[in-house]
Amino acid sequence: MATVHYPETEFGDLHRRLFILRVGLLLVVALLGLRLWHLQIREGPYYRDLSENNRTRLVLLEPARGLIYDRHGVLLANNVPSFSLYVTLEDVKDREALIQQLSTLLGFDQALVRKKMTARGSKLLPRKIKDRMTLRDAMLVESNRLDLPGVMIQVESQRNYPGGVTAAHLLGYVGEVSADQLEKPEFVDLHQGSIVGQYGVEKSYDRYMRGMAGQKNVEVDALGHEKKAVVVERPQAGNDLYLTIDVRLQKVAEDLLGGEYGAIVALDPNSGDILAMASRPGFDPNVLSRELTAKQWVEIVQDEGRPLNNRASQGQYPPGSIFKIPMAVAALETKTMSPSSTVFCNGGYQFGKRLYHDWKASGHGYVDLHDALVHSCDVYFYTIGQRMGIDVMAEFGKDFGLGKATGVELPSERAGIMPSTAWKQKAKNEQWLPGETISAAIGQGYVTVTPLQMASLVGTVANNGVSYRPRLVQAVMDRTSGNLQELPAVPRGKINAKPETFRVIKDALADVVTKGTATKAKSSMVTIGGKTGTAQVAALRTGPEENIPKKFRDHAWFVAFAPVESPKIAVAVLAEHMGHGGAAAAPLAKEVIETYMKLAPQVPAVTSDLSGVHRSERSAKDS
Amino acid sequence: MIDRLTEHRGLDSFDIRYVALILAILGIGVLSIYSVTHGQKGGMAPYYLKQLIWIGLGAAAFLVMWASDYHQLARFAYPAYAVILLMLVFVLFEGRSSKGAQRWIALGPFTFQPSEFAKLVLVLVLAHYYSKAPRVGWLQRVIVPGLLVLPGLLLILKQPDLGSGLSFVAVYAAMLLMVGVRSQALGFILLFSIMLFPFAWEGVWGSLHDYQRQRIMAFVDSDYDLGGKGYHALQSKIAIGSGELLGKGLYGGTQSQLKFLPEGHTDFVFAVFAEEWGFLGVLILLTLFVGLIWLSLEIASKAKDQLGALLAVGIVAMLCFCVVVNIGMTAGMFPIVGIPLPLVSYGGSATIMTMAALGLLLNVKRKRLSLFY
Numbered sequence: 002m003a004t005v006h007y008p009e010t011e012f013g014d015l016h017r018r019l020f021i022l023r024v025g026l027l028l029v030v031a032l033l034g035l036r037l038w039h040l041q042i043r044e045g046p047y048y049r050d051l052s053e054n055n056r057t058r059l060v061l062l063e064p065a066r067g068l069i070y071d072r073h074g075v076l077l078a079n080n081v082p083s084f085s086l087y088v089t090l091e092d093v094k095d096r097e098a099l100i101q102q103l104s105t106l107l108g109f110d111q112a113l114v115r116k117k118m119t120a121r122g123s124k125l126l127p128r129k130i131k132d133r134m135t136l137r138d139a140m141l142v143e144s145n146r147l148d149l150p151g152v153m154i155q156v157e158s159q160r161n162y163p164g165g166v167t168a169a170h171l172l173g174y175v176g177e178v179s180a181d182q183l184e185k186p187e188f189v190d191l192h193q194g195s196i197v198g199q200y201g202v203e204k205s206y207d208r209y210m211r212g213m214a215g216q217k218n219v220e221v222d223a224l225g226h227e228k229k230a231v232v233v234e235r236p237q238a239g240n241d242l243y244l245t246i247d248v249r250l251q252k253v254a255e256d257l258l259g260g261e262y263g264a265i266v267a268l269d270p271n272s273g274d275i276l277a278m279a280s281r282p283g284f285d286p287n288v289l290s291r292e293l294t295a296k297q298w299v300e301i302v303q304d305e306g307r308p309l310n311n312r313a314s315q316g317q318y319p320p321g322s323i324f325k326i327p328m329a330v331a332a333l334e335t336k337t338m339s340p341s342s343t344v345f346c347n348g349g350y351q352f353g354k355r356l357y358h359d360w361k362a363s364g365h366g367y368v369d370l371h372d373a374l375v376h377s378c379d380v381y382f383y384t385i386g387q388r389m390g391i392d393v394m395a396e397f398g399k400d401f402g403l404g405k406a407t408g409v410e411l412p413s414e415r416a417g418i419m420p421s422t423a424w425k426q427k428a429k430n431e432q433w434l435p436g437e438t439i440s441a442a443i444g445q446g447y448v449t450v451t452p453l454q455m456a457s458l459v460g461t462v463a464n465n466g467v468s469y470r471p472r473l474v475q476a477v478m479d480r481t482s483g484n485l486q487e488l489p490a491v492p493r494g495k496i497n498a499k500p501e502t503f504r505v506i507k508d509a510l511a512d513v514v515t516k517g518t519a520t521k522a523k524s525s526m527v528t529i530g531g532k533t534g535t536a537q538v539a540a541l542r543t544g545p546e547e548n549i550p551k552k553f554r555d556h557a558w559f560v561a562f563a564p565v566e567s568p569k570i571a572v573a574v575l576a577e578h579m580g581h582g583g584a585a586a587a588p589l590a591k592e593v594i595e596t597y598m599k600l601a602p603q604v605p606a607v608t609s610d611l612s613g614v615h616r617s618e619r620s621a622k623d624s
Numbered sequence: 625m626i627d628r629l630t631e632h633r634g635l636d637s638f639d640i641r642y643v644a645l646i647l648a649i650l651g652i653g654v655l656s657i658y659s660v661t662h663g664q665k666g667g668m669a670p671y672y673l674k675q676l677i678w679i680g681l682g683a684a685a686f687l688v689m690w691a692s693d694y695h696q697l698a699r700f701a702y703p704a705y706a707v708i709l710l711m712l713v714f715v716l717f718e719g720r721s722s723k724g725a726q727r728w729i730a731l732g733p734f735t736f737q738p739s740e741f742a743k744l745v746l747v748l749v750l751a752h753y754y755s756k757a758p759r760v761g762w763l764q765r766v767i768v769p770g771l772l773v774l775p776g777l778l779l780i781l782k783q784p785d786l787g788s789g790l791s792f793v794a795v796y797a798a799m800l801l802m803v804g805v806r807s808q809a810l811g812f813i814l815l816f817s818i819m820l821f822p823f824a825w826e827g828v829w830g831s832l833h834d835y836q837r838q839r840i841m842a843f844v845d846s847d848y849d850l851g852g853k854g855y856h857a858l859q860s861k862i863a864i865g866s867g868e869l870l871g872k873g874l875y876g877g878t879q880s881q882l883k884f885l886p887e888g889h890t891d892f893v894f895a896v897f898a899e900e901w902g903f904l905g906v907l908i909l910l911t912l913f914v915g916l917i918w919l920s921l922e923i924a925s926k927a928k929d930q931l932g933a934l935l936a937v938g939i940v941a942m943l944c945f946c947v948v949v950n951i952g953m954t955a956g957m958f959p960i961v962g963i964p965l966p967l968v969s970y971g972g973s974a975t976i977m978t979m980a981a982l983g984l985l986l987n988v989k990r991k992r993l994s995l996f997y
Contacts, residue, residue, distance in 0.1 A: 015802060029944075037898065040865040051862045055862065
């Protein structure tokens, strides 16, 4: 048997020590309890929040962007499903390793991925790293998801333009909202990775088509993989646009320009509806709506043809003889000339020390206003320009919308220049020189216009002075209400001129085509009125046109309307470096007009029955 | 007659409150293990079933210990210690490693962790040492037992198993305090530890694995890297804190169910329980532990001899240390050192050892009652 070696006192000491141990134990347990009370009760709500943040991620549900149709409901832009790769930084342990993995697995550009990962934005929100992934790549990511914490594949809608290059400048393209854009108030409800229109009506109608992002609360595990999702807010699809263009006419116009640089604008003078607006060279918005590499961007931006430039609304050219139309109106209205009064043209106009040439060196002889327009006599207009002075000319030019943007719903529209003494003082801080009035009288010198302005100008004349703001969108389909809202034409005012004035000028313009400078525009189908123009590119010219390098050759202009009796279409054609308008531009205008007249019987505006078709189509899609 | 009385008293010693407390704590453990691992797929048996098997084996160990005589057991203290030391050496060369530490010996499909059993053997060794003869003078009281502790401690630290190593020191310190140390000796110890601290620190710090250093650093600077070193500590605090008063309910613990909380069924099982059952559940569990320790101390104070008392104190000290350090580390009060919560955490060796130790405690009580026979 074991013996107690220690004296009783020592053993009694043990009891005392055990008592201390008990007290100590209770103290320690109390301390633990206090700590747990602090964690669970005092800071409980804080930790509850943290645990909620831990497990839930707010994922934005991208809205379907509104569709774009032409005036007859032909689809121009839609959305197709595509795979995008998102990364939630919160769930990524080692960014560099992930970048490495993505690059070896999918061949992603490391620098690009790194840039996206370091861009500003919430760590908790998934950010888009790559879109338009192939199905194969998406599957590859899915099958490796355990090795890729924080990575997820989302099926999204990708903008698609079935027509490819057709109407590219009008439609524009979409792209991720840029960091600069995000700073602006109109993009306030967007986030990094949101798709917005960057050009064309995609940009100008972005607010209509963008829709509203929805939200989905996703419960994730520690690797950031989705376990359970609750849709908090459904995304709201953007509204659809019905453009005024007829895509068939648009195609014809684009094909007419072919490989040449230039622009064709056709509009309905009775409403301002743009029926076609072609600009060449063009681009494929499908490509631009994708993520471009820096190299691709440089290629596009440095392309000498400047394919992103919409020459119809952004190209500014001297109007050349087209300017004689407002000049003629001015001359009659200011009574500088009567329709029958004549000017003698001997092939030149002496002003001071300088002789201003007529395009026809032998001269036109005695010409009245009608003949001056039909044969585009320069001396006649030098004379009346000199008589009226630049400020009167500018006043009428402005009435026709020169020197200011038409207000068409396209971004970066240019205004051109309608010079005046005040303009020169302001722009160049110089005195207006009398000789400059003479150049301006035939649309050279400082005067510049856009093809759109010219189409609008000839349309205004065709419509006897009544003008409408050129427009591209005739109706918007509200996705939430399902209502098709037709947008009314926007009257821009009426030129205060006698009906007689327009009759005289339209007669003359009709004769330009029948027997004047634009007989190549003569049509057996429809009566056409028009005016040729040549925009000088280089001031000094020697020898025949063919010997001049192409980039120094003149631009060819032609504006037209048809039918002369009750105009339904107004056209402006600008062909860069193609020489004389009558030869190069007039046939194109004729083609456009004839095509339109052939299509004309089937040209009702967007009607309710049309929208009915699309509504049923859409409801099938939404359900 | 006397025999029957003894029998009766023997059964009487099978304290029903004591056993009920143990079963209640074990139940909480199985429930939490079940909750946190119920969704796991895989060919192996579910953790809670395996834990039930460990508990079954533990119950057998408990009964064996209860039925034996601690005086007989104490005689085998040194040989048992020698065997354990051999096992620890074996582990260093042949052991299974997991998470950078070699602690396990493979036994067929199971693994066996000698360092857990080393704790119990150490209690036995120290109790035996102090009770065998009056140990007087600081050499006999402090240095010699210290030298007894040292080889086991070094081998365990070498694995490295910081948690078990600290338990070793805790048991030694508790025993030392119980037998009483003269203030002079205490002063020496303090002096020596302070003087040796830089060397010890270098040695200890240098012997630590990276993850251990990181955990300790994370403790010192707790919230400095949420995704990295402080991750475990923070996730554990979030789990406990977010349980609030009533908890999130069974399976409701998002921290553990969604695997934000690592080691939910082992070292961090307390956080799982606290998340799902809240502060109320925590109070109940703490009360159960305090009750168990209280009864154990009762046994220690009423032990019929020095050996029994020291055994009881050693076991209680071991139990207390593990409970306090485990809860403290999950609640972010201590660095994460990897100590399981006795009777609650999943683990064969620890469960069997703890239950055996508690059986031994009850044996101390039984022998007290059988003193008069």
